[in-house]
Amino acid sequence: MSSSCIEDESLRSSEWFRIVNEMLGRAEIALNGPQPFDIQVHNPAFFKRVLQEGSLGLGESYMDGWWDCDRLDIFFTRAINAGLEHQLPHHLKDTLRIAAAKLVNLQSKKRSWIVGREHYDLGNDLFERMLDEHMQYSCGYWKDATTLSEAQNAKLKLICEKLALKPGMKLLDIGCGWGGLAEFAARHYGVSVFGVTISAEQQKMAQQRCEGLDVTILLQDYRDLHEQFDRIASVGMFEHVGPKNYATYFDVVDRNLKPQGLFLLHSIGANQSHDKVDPWINKYIFPNGRLPSISQIAAASEPHFVMEDWHNFGADYDKTLMAWAERFHKTWPEISQNYSERFYRMFNYYLNACAGAFRARDIQLWQIVFSRGVDNGLRVAR
Template sequence: MSSSCIEDLSIHDNQWYRIVHEMLGMADIEINGSRPFDIKVNNPDFFKRVLQEGSLGLGESYMDGWWECERLDTFFHKVLHAGLERKLPHHLKDTLRIAAARLTNLQSKKRAWIVGKEHYDLGNDLFAKMLDPYMQYSCAYWKDAATLEQAQEAKLKLICDKLQLQPGMTLLDIGCGWGGLSEYAARHYGVSVTGVTISAEQQKMAQKRCEGLDVIILLQDYRDLNQQYDRIVSVGMFEHVGPKNYPTYFSVVERNLKPDGLFLLHTIGSNRTNLSVDPWIDKYIFPNGCLPSVKHIAQASEGHFVMEDWHNIGADYDRTLMSWYERFQQAWPELSERYSERFERMFSYYLNACAGSFRARDIQLWQVLFSPRGVEGGIRVTR
C-alpha cells in the first residue's frame, strides 16, 4: 500500500499514528518525510503493531514491507540517541523471555549449538561475499586503515601483539569462526593453534583455510576443553555464553591456560547489567545471545585472573558494519538466487540497526587482556 493510500485512510486521525508521530518527533524523524532517515509507511497497521509489539514489531513489519527508510543506520542512530527504545512498551513475550533467562540456562551445552545452526550455518557463500579475505565477522580496527581488508588485518595484528605471541607457542582460539585468526597467527607468528567452533560450516572452511599450517579446528563446545596452552583468545564468542555460564567460562579458560599465559577476550558489551536482549535480534539473528556488561565480566573473572588492560574500540564497529552492508548490497544480485527478498530485508535491517547502535554508543566492543597471576612489571599494551 502506497503512502498516498495511507493519506486516503485519514491515518492522521488514528491514535496509534499520533503516538508514534510524537515519539519519532523527539528524534527529529518524520513519517513520510523527505529526508533519508525519515520513514515511509506503506501499511496503516504499522503504528499499532509497533506500539503493541515493540522492537519485534518494528523489525518484523520492516521485513513484511510495511515501512521503508533510505538510511536505516541513521534512523537507528537517531532513535537510540534519543532513548526512544526505552519508551516502547515491553511485550508480554519479552517479559516471559527475560524471566526464562533468569530461571533457565538458555546457553546450556545442548542449546549452545542453536546459534551455530541458525546463523553461522546460513551459508559460507553469504559471508564470503560480505566479509574480508580473513572472514572476520567481528569488529575491525580502523585506526590507520582505509579499507575493510586493512582494518581487519590490523585487528588481527593488534590481537596477536597484545598476546605477545612468539614462535613455538601454543594458542587456543575459542570460537574460531572461519579460521581467519587461527591462520593469521600460525602463518605470521609461528604458533601452533587449536581452534574451536560450534558451526559445522565454519569448521569446514576453517580446516580448508588452514591446510598446511600447524592448526587444528575442532567442532565442540568450549566446556569440553581440557589442555593447557600458552595463550588463549576468544573473539566474538562471549556474546553467546550467557550470564549463567560466565563463571564456568572463566573457569574453563583458567583451566586451559598456563600459569604464565595471557588471555584476550574480544566481545560486544552492554552499557547496562541486565538480561534484556533485543527480541528481534534474538529471534532472527543470534538466538539465546546476551551482551555482557562491565560488571558481568569483572565479577565473573574475579578470582581467576588479573585484568591487565581494557580497550574499547566500539566506535569502529559502526564503520565495520556499514562496510559489510555495502558488500552485502553489491553481492545481492547473485545471492538472490538462493535467498529470498524477505531475507534481504531482514539482513539489511540487522546490519544497519547494529551500525546505528554502535554509532549512538548504545553498545560497545571491548578487548580485555587477562593474566592468571599478574605480569611482573606490567604490560605495555599495543594500541
C-alpha cells in the same frame, strides 16, 4: 461492517498514527518525510503493530515491507539517542523471555549449538562475499585503516601483538569462526593453533583455510576443553555465553591457560547490567545471545586473573557494519537466488540497526587482556 464500526476503526488508526508520529518527532524523524532517515509507511497497520509489539513489531513489519527507510543506520542512531526504545511497549513474550533467562540456562551445552545452526550456518556464499579475505565476523580496528581489509588485518595483528605471540607457542582460539585468526597467527607468528567452533560450516571452511599449517579445528563446545596453552583468545564468542555461564567460562579459560599465559577477550559489551534481550535480534539473528557488562566480566574474571588492559574501540564497529552492509548490497544480485526477499530485508535491517546502536554508543566493543599477575614485564600493544 456498519458505518459506526468503520468510523471507530478510522479513529483508532488515526490515534495510532498520532502516537507514533509524536514519538518519532522527539527524534526529529518524520513519517513519509523527505529526509533519508525519515520512514515511508506503506501499510497503515504499521502504527498499531509497532505500538502493540514494540521492537519485534518494528523489525517484522520492515521485513514484511510495511515501511522503508533509505538510511536505517541514521534512523536508529536518532531513535536511540532520543530514548525511543524505552517508550515502546514491552510485549508479554518479551517479559516471559526475560523471566526465562533468569530461571533457565539458555546457553547450556545442549542449547549452545542453536546459534551455530541458525546464524553461522546461513551459508558461506553470503559471508564469503560480505566479509574480508580473512572472513572476520567481528569488529575491525580502523585507527589507521581506510578499507575493511586493512581494518581486519590491523585487528588480527593487534590481537597477536597484545598476546605477545612467539614461535612455538600454543594458542587456543575459543570460537574460531572461519579460521581467520588461526591462519594469521600460525602463518605470521609461527604458533600452533587449536580452534573450536559450534558451526559445521565454519569448521569446514576453517579446515580448508588452514590446510598445511599447524592448526587444528574442532566442532566442540568450549566447556569440553582440557588442555594447556600458552595463550588463549576468544573473539566475538563471549556474547553467546550467557550470564549463567560466565563463571564456568572463566573456569575453563583458567584450567586451560599455563601459569605464565595471557588471555585476550574480544566482545561486544553493554553499558549497564540488565536482563534485556532485544526480541527481534534474539528471534532472527543471534538466538539466546546476551551482551555482558563491565561489572559482569569483572565479577567472573576476578577470582582467576589480573586485568592487564581494557581497550574500547566500539566506534569502529559502526564503520565495520557499514562496510559489511555496502558489500552485502553489492553482492546480493549474485546470491539472491539462494535467499528470499524477506531475508534480504532482515539482514539489511540487522546490519544497519547495529551500526546505529554503535554510533549512538549504546553498545561497546572491548578487548581485554588478562594474566595471572606474574612479573613478566608485559607492555600491552596498541
